[in-house]
Amino acid sequence: MPAILEAREVEKTYRMGKVLVSALRGATLKVEQGEFVAIFGSSGSGKSTLLHVLGGLDRPDKGSVYIDRIDLSTLNDAKLAEVRLHKIGFVFQFFNLLPRLTALRNVELPLTLADVSEKESIQKATDMLELVGLKERIKHRPTELSGGEQQRVAIARALINDPKIVLADEPTGNLDTTTGWEIVRLLKRLNEEKRQTFVIVTHDQSVAETANRMLHLKDGVIQGVKRR
Amino acid sequence: MRRKQILTMAWANMKQRRLRTSLTTLGVIIGITAVIGLASLGEGFRVTVTQRMEQGFELNVLTVIPGSLFAGLSRERFTDENVYNILQINGVEMAAQVMQIGNVTLHNEEGNEVRAFVATAVNFTEFVRVFPDRFEFETINGSPEQWKNDTMVIGYKVNHPNETEAPFARAGDNVNMTFLLKMKQISTPPYSVPVFETRNFTVDGTLSKKGTSGLTNFDYWIFIPLDTAREIYAIPDKPPESDLIFVKVKDPDQSERIADDIEALFPPYRISILAPMTFIRQVDYILSLIQLFLTSIASISLLVAGIGIMNITTVSVMERTREIGIMKAIGAKNTTILTMFLAETALIGLLGGLIGVPTGYGLSYLLSYMVSRFTMGQQQDTVFHTPETQRAVVTPIFSPAWAVGAILFGIIICILFGLYPARKAAKLNPVEALRYE
Numbered sequence: 126m127p128a129i130l131e132a133r134e135v136e137k138t139y140r141m142g143k144v145l146v147s148a149l150r151g152a153t154l155k156v157e158q159g160e161f162v163a164i165f166g167s168s169g170s171g172k173s174t175l176l177h178v179l180g181g182l183d184r185p186d187k188g189s190v191y192i193d194r195i196d197l198s199t200l201n202d203a204k205l206a207e208v209r210l211h212k213i214g215f216v217f218q219f220f221n222l223l224p225r226l227t228a229l230r231n232v233e234l235p236l237t238l239a240d241v242s243e244k245e246s247i248q249k250a251t252d253m254l255e256l257v258g259l260k261e262r263i264k265h266r267p268t269e270l271s272g273g274e275q276q277r278v279a280i281a282r283a284l285i286n287d288p289k290i291v292l293a294d295e296p297t298g299n300l301d302t303t304t305g306w307e308i309v310r311l312l313k314r315l316n317e318e319k320r321q322t323f324v325i326v327t328h329d330q331s332v333a334e335t336a337n338r339m340l341h342l343k344d345g346v347i348q349g350v351k352r353r
Numbered sequence: 354m355r356r357k358q359i360l361t362m363a364w365a366n367m368k369q370r371r372l373r374t375s376l377t378t379l380g381v382i383i384g385i386t387a388v389i390g391l392a393s394l395g396e397g398f399r400v401t402v403t404q405r406m407e408q409g410f411e412l413n414v415l416t417v418i419p420g421s422l423f424a425g426l427s428r429e430r431f432t433d434e435n436v437y438n439i440l441q442i443n444g445v446e447m448a449a450q451v452m453q454i455g456n457v458t459l460h461n462e463e464g465n466e467v468r469a470f471v472a473t474a475v476n477f478t479e480f481v482r483v484f485p486d487r488f489e490f491e492t493i494n495g496s497p498e499q500w501k502n503d504t505m506v507i508g509y510k511v512n513h514p515n516e517t518e519a520p521f522a523r524a525g526d527n528v529n530m531t532f533l534l535k536m537k538q539i540s541t542p543p544y545s546v547p548v549f550e551t552r553n554f555t556v557d558g559t560l561s562k563k564g565t566s567g568l569t570n571f572d573y574w575i576f577i578p579l580d581t582a583r584e585i586y587a588i589p590d591k592p593p594e595s596d597l598i599f600v601k602v603k604d605p606d607q608s609e610r611i612a613d614d615i616e617a618l619f620p621p622y623r624i625s626i627l628a629p630m631t632f633i634r635q636v637d638y639i640l641s642l643i644q645l646f647l648t649s650i651a652s653i654s655l656l657v658a659g660i661g662i663m664n665i666t667t668v669s670v671m672e673r674t675r676e677i678g679i680m681k682a683i684g685a686k687n688t689t690i691l692t693m694f695l696a697e698t699a700l701i702g703l704l705g706g707l708i709g710v711p712t713g714y715g716l717s718y719l720l721s722y723m724v725s726r727f728t729m730g731q732q733q734d735t736v737f738h739t740p741e742t743q744r745a746v747v748t749p750i751f752s753p754a755w756a757v758g759a760i761l762f763g764i765i766i767c768i769l770f771g772l773y774p775a776r777k778a779a780k781l782n783p784v785e786a787l788r789y790e
Contacts, residue, residue: 182787
């Protein structure tokens with residue numbers, strides 16, 4: 126199976142105030158089509174930075190990232206944005222929905238960016254919200270939704286452009302345990318039904334253990350791989 | 354991104370911050386109001402003044418006089434041949450020469466005396482055709498073709514030195530004119546003495562009161578036939594001469610070209626041509642400059658509004674940093690972010706223009722009303738004695754082109770000033786933007 130997502134010797138240092146933080150120090154990984162991979166690590170291990178670099182949201186200082194065999198370092202900002210739009214779906218810990226838009230409009234946004242017609246995109250967004258179990262709440266704004274519901278909207282938004290890879294950064298981190306497991310089950314179900322590749326970052330070992338493969342990130346390097 | 358969606362989102366954002374949007378838009382409204390108000394009032398002023406001047410002047414009459422202001426006064430004299438050549442120029446309808454006799458004294462049958470300072474000799478049939486409106490007289494003796502060579506036409510003010518009393522002469526009366534015939538040389542100081550002559554004329558026409566045309570005022574003139582004057586002043590060796598020529602043109606807009614053609618008939622700097630149209634064009638040009646100047650000053654308020662927009666967009670970009678990060682994470686390009694912010698500033702410009710244009714015209718009408726109220730009843734004793742000039746009424750001029758222009762200008766200003774903060778938003782690093790609290 127060819128790797129849908131690959132990182133080779135990725136290094137990334139960022140500045141936090143006056144301190145330089147060396148978040149990634151040569152992380153290497155390969156993810157195959159349809160896998161459900163967890164990147165597990167403690168707080169400050171560079172998990173989020175790795176996910177941002179994998180998703181083309183940030184550029185590595187050294188090393189390279191390939192999505193669908195495209196070297197992201199060869200792309201300009203606009204091309205990178207297109208990769209994010211069509212090949213990647215992001216799910217965040219804090220949901221990151223636009224507060225002024227309804228659930229439907231939030232889910233529809235990537236289709237809007239992709240110039241899909243309004244009629245078609247509303248239909249697709251409605252179907253997607255139904256898929257994540259929010260058919261009744263499409264007209265609600267984020268503030269009128271519970272945390273779990275907001276995360277479902279965010280997942281629907283991540284999936285709407287039918288991306289090859291879904292990257293989730295602590296998707297359960299801001300939810301109570303029960304709701305968190307519901308989200309994990311939803312992600313697993315979508316992975317099985319749609320055969321999309323999922324990479325989730327978590328510090329919660331029990332969540333990480335639901336994955337096909339668990340990559341242990343420590344001090345900016347992948348230290349170990351655990352298969353189920 | 355779908356254009357409609359960008360506008361919908363921009364509009365939603367503006368509605369969200371209603372007070373802020375209103376205040377920013379108010380700045381644009383004031384700017385557009387000032388620009389449109391002053392521009393339309395200025396245009397109205399320009400058109401009113403130009404029209405007044407066109408009424409005051411005879412636009413279709415050029416005056417050819419000897420001499421040139423900067424080359425010194427030549428004593429160029431005009432001949433029948435000059436008049437003939439001028440009549441050949443394309444666009445010339447008629448030409449009439451005038452010989453100046455100068456300052457004369459008239460006595461009527463009762464022995465009353467009046468002085469006329471502008472005694473002239475003209476060919477009446479030509480003269481009537483050049484000035485059909487102003488050379489309007491009362492007569493008992495048919496048309497000028499039937500008049501004899503001892504005929505005279507008297508201007509209104511000469512004939513009515515005192516408005517309340519009876520006129521000096523009526524049509525058909527006889528008057529004696531005493532005038533300077535020549536200077537006689539003598540051997541003792543002052544070496545030359547004037548020789549006067551008196552001749553008898555029949556008043557065949559008394560002119561009605563006409564006032565000035567800006568250049569000449571026939572009320573103060575008297576006229577005798579050109580042939581008679583030539584006979585009086587006859588110098589055997591020289592062809593008969595005159596002092597100026599009035600040229601009537603068919604189309605006033607051609608007067609500059611015709612003036613050039615007339616000038617070309619004479620040696621350089623020997624004559625000057627007074628063309629009212631040229632003068633009016635100059636005044637019109639100056640007024641256009643003043644109007645442009647006023648409008649430019651008004652535009653400053655639009656610049657101030659632009660700075661307000663820049664300010665508010667900068668704040669808005671900061672507030673929405675996280676939103677920008679989200680948009681970028683889900684695949685928005687830098688240009689999309691740029692367009693989103695510029696759509697908002699452009700909408701503010703459009704809104705400001707749509708409200709500012711009508712209020713601007715409102716302002717100009719208010720100002721013009723106030724000016725007309727202020728000047729009402731003030732008798733203006735100017736050289737233009739036409740009744741319309743007694744009240745200053747300036748009607749602002751509405752121009753759809755300006756309305757569209759002002760709205761576009763407002764939008765462009767808003768976009769230009771929004772550009773800097775919008776570019777800042779577009780260039781935000783998505784990861785940092787997402788982390789922004």
